[in-house]
Amino acid sequence: xxxxxxxxxxxxxxxxxxxxxxxxxxxxxxxxxxxxxxxxxxxxxxxxxxxxxxxxxxxxxxxxxxxxxxxxxxxxxxxxxxxxxxxxxxxxxxxxxxxxxxxxxxxxxxxxxxxxxxxxxxxxxxxxxxxxxxxxxxxxxxxxxxxxxxxxxxxxxxxxxxxxxxxxxxxxxxxxxxxxxxxxxxxxxxxxxxxxxxxxxxxxxxxxxxxxxxxxxxxxxxxxxxxxxxxxxxxxxxxxxxxxxxxxxxxxxxxxxxxxxxxxxxxxxxxxxxxxxxxxxxxxxxxxxxxxxxxxxxxxxxxxxxxxx
Amino acid sequence: xxxxxxxxxxxxxxxxxxxxxxxxxxxxxxxxxxxxxxxxxxxxxxxxxxxxxxxxxxxxxxxxxxxxxxxxxxxxxxxxxxxxxxxxxxxxxxxxxxxxxxxxxxxxxxxxxxxxxxxxxxxxxxxxxxxxxxxxxxxxxxxxxxxxxxxxxxxxxxxxxxxxxxxxxxxxxxxxxxxxxxxxxxxxxxxxxxxxxxxxxxxxxxxxx
Numbered sequence: 001x002x003x004x005x006x007x008x009x010x011x012x013x014x015x016x017x018x019x020x021x022x023x024x025x026x027x028x029x030x031x032x033x034x035x036x037x038x039x040x041x042x043x044x045x046x047x048x049x050x051x052x053x054x055x056x057x058x059x060x061x062x063x064x065x066x067x068x069x070x071x072x073x074x075x076x077x078x079x080x081x082x083x084x085x086x087x088x089x090x091x092x093x094x095x096x097x098x099x100x101x102x103x104x105x106x107x108x109x110x111x112x113x114x115x116x117x118x119x120x121x122x123x124x125x126x127x128x129x130x131x132x133x134x135x136x137x138x139x140x141x142x143x144x145x146x147x148x149x150x151x152x153x154x155x156x157x158x159x160x161x162x163x164x165x166x167x168x169x170x171x172x173x174x175x176x177x178x179x180x181x182x183x184x185x186x187x188x189x190x191x192x193x194x195x196x197x198x199x200x201x202x203x204x205x206x207x208x209x210x211x212x213x214x215x216x217x218x219x220x221x222x223x224x225x226x227x228x229x230x231x232x233x234x235x236x237x238x239x240x241x242x243x244x245x246x247x248x249x250x251x252x253x254x255x256x257x258x259x260x261x262x263x264x265x266x267x268x269x270x271x272x273x274x275x276x277x278x279x280x281x282x283x284x285x286x287x288x289x290x291x292x293x294x295x296x297x298x299x300x301x302x303x304x305x306x307x308x309x
Numbered sequence: 310x311x312x313x314x315x316x317x318x319x320x321x322x323x324x325x326x327x328x329x330x331x332x333x334x335x336x337x338x339x340x341x342x343x344x345x346x347x348x349x350x351x352x353x354x355x356x357x358x359x360x361x362x363x364x365x366x367x368x369x370x371x372x373x374x375x376x377x378x379x380x381x382x383x384x385x386x387x388x389x390x391x392x393x394x395x396x397x398x399x400x401x402x403x404x405x406x407x408x409x410x411x412x413x414x415x416x417x418x419x420x421x422x423x424x425x426x427x428x429x430x431x432x433x434x435x436x437x438x439x440x441x442x443x444x445x446x447x448x449x450x451x452x453x454x455x456x457x458x459x460x461x462x463x464x465x466x467x468x469x470x471x472x473x474x475x476x477x478x479x480x481x482x483x484x485x486x487x488x489x490x491x492x493x494x495x496x497x498x499x500x501x502x503x504x505x506x507x508x509x510x511x512x513x514x515x516x517x518x
Contacts, residue, residue, distance in 0.1 A: 100467045103394040130452060130470040135503050139388055139397045147390060170490060171476040197448075197473065206451055210444035215476045 048302045055284035056157040062093035062231025064253030065109035071254035074276045074295045075113035093231035094129025094196030101136045127165045129196035162188035166195035183223035194229040202265040203233030226307040235273035252277045270301040363424035370420045381407040404505040415462045420510035445475045455495025
C-alpha cells in the first residue's frame with residue numbers, strides 16, 4: 001500500500017500570501033498578526049485548479065449558518081468562483097444553522113445567501129454538526145439527506161468517487177458498523193468521508209477530537225481513505241498528512257474564531273484563522289487538487305495530492 | 310413476559326461486554342456466542358444480575374414511551390421527502406404539544422428509575438476513569454454549558470448545541486428506538502425524543518464536572 005499523499009505536491013502559484021512568498025514546504029498560517037484586506041479583491045480570482053472537462057469539481061463549506069453579513073459575503077465569493085469554475089456540488093461539514101431553526105431561518109441562513117448557486121442547480125449535501133437539529137435538517141430537501149442522519153452517495157460524475165457522510169456527535173455501534181460495511185462494499189477509487197468533529201485539528205477552542213479519531217481512523221486506514229473533510233473549529237486548516245491521510249478543517253464558512261490556530265501543535269500544513277473561507281476541490285483520476293478561498297477573494301492555500309492505493 | 314425475558318437476556322449480554330467485564334478474557338468463539346438476541350451463551354440457570362434487570366426495566370419503559378409517541382405521531386400528517394421546513398417545524402411542534410399534554414405528570418426518574426440511574430452512573434464512571442477518560446470528558450463538555458432547572462417533558466432548548474456521546478458509552482448502554490437518543494446536558498445524561506425535541510427523562514449528575 002503506497003502512501004502517495006505523503007508526497008504532497010503544492011503548486012507555488014498561490015503562495016503569495018499578504019506579500020510573503022513562501023517556500024513549497026513552509027507552513028502557511030494566516031494569523032492575527034497579518035491583517036485581512038478591508039475590501040474583496042476585484043477581477044478574476046487567481047484559482048489554480050486544472051478545470052478539466054470530465055473531472056469532479058466540488059466545494060466544501062462548514063459552520064456557516066449564521067445569517068451574518070460575513071456569511072453572505074463568503075457566499076458571494078462562492079458565487080463568483082462558480083462563475084469562473086463551475087462546480088456543481090457542495091459538501092457541508094456541519095453546523096449548517098446556528099440558533100433557532102424555524103422555517104424563516106432556513107431561508108435567511110441558507111436559501112438566501114446561496115440562492116445563486118441553488119438557482120444554478122448546484123446540489124448541497126449536508127452532514128449534521130452539534131448545532132444542527134437532526135429532525136429538521138435530515139428532512140430538508142435542499143440538504144439532500146433523504147431523511148437519514150448518515151448516508152453515502154456517489155456524485156453524478158465520470159470520476160470514481162463516493163462520499164460517506166457521518167454524524168460525528170453520535171457514533172453509535174450501528175453507525176460505525178454501517179460505515180465499515182459501506183467502505184468495504186464500495187469499489188470507488190476515492191472514498192471520501194466528511195463529518196463535523198475533526199480527528200485532527202489545531203484549534204485552541206476544540207482541537208483534535210479523540211473519540212472521533214479512535215472510532216474512525218482505523219477504518220480510514222483499513223479501507224484506503226485518502227482525504228477527510230471536517231469542521232467544528234472555526235477556521236481553515238490543512239493538517240499535515242496523518243498516517244498518510246490528508247485532513248482538512250473547514251469550519252470557517254460563517255463563524256470565525258480569530259487567532260484560534262494553535263501553531264504549537266505541529267499539525268498545521270496551512271491555515272487561516274483570520275477570515276471566513278471555503279474550499280474547492282477537483283478530482284481527476286488519481287489526483288485531487290484544491291484551493292482555499294477567503295471572504296476577501298484571496299486564494300491562500302492550494303495544492304494537489306495522489307490518492308492512496 | 311416472554312419479551313421481558315428476552316430483554317433481560319439482551320441486556321445481560323450488553324452488560325457482560327461493557328460493565329462487568331467478567332467475560333473480557335473469554336475465547337473469541339465464546340464471545341461470538343454472546344451476540345445479543347441469540348441467548349445461546351446464557352444458560353437458563355444463570356442468575357440475571359441486578360444491573361441487567363435494571364436496564365431491562367429501563368428498556369421496557371422506553372418502549373412504553375415510544376408506543377405512546379408513535380400513537381400520537383400517527384395522528385399528525387406524515388412528513389415526506391418533499392416536506393418543507395414549515396411542514397417539518399409544524400409537525401415537530403404539534404408532536405411536542407401532544408406528548409407534553411399526554412405526559413403532564415411525568416417527572417424525573419419515571420424512565421430512568423433509581424436502579425437504572427445507578428447502572429448508568431457506574432458505566433459513565435468506568436468509561437471516564439479509563440485511559441481516554443479525560444479526553445472523552447472534555448469532548449462531552451465541549452460547548453455543553455448545561456441547562457439550569459432542566460425539567461422532564463420540556464422542549465430541548467433551541468439555542469443549546471447537542472453534546473457528543475462517547476462511542477464507548479453507546480456500546481454499553483441499551484440501544485434505543487429510532488425516535489430516541491442519549492445526550493449530555495452539562496453532566497446530566499438525558500433521554501431525548503428527537504422527533505418531538507423533548508427531554509423524556511434524565512440522570513442528574515452522571516459524573517463530576
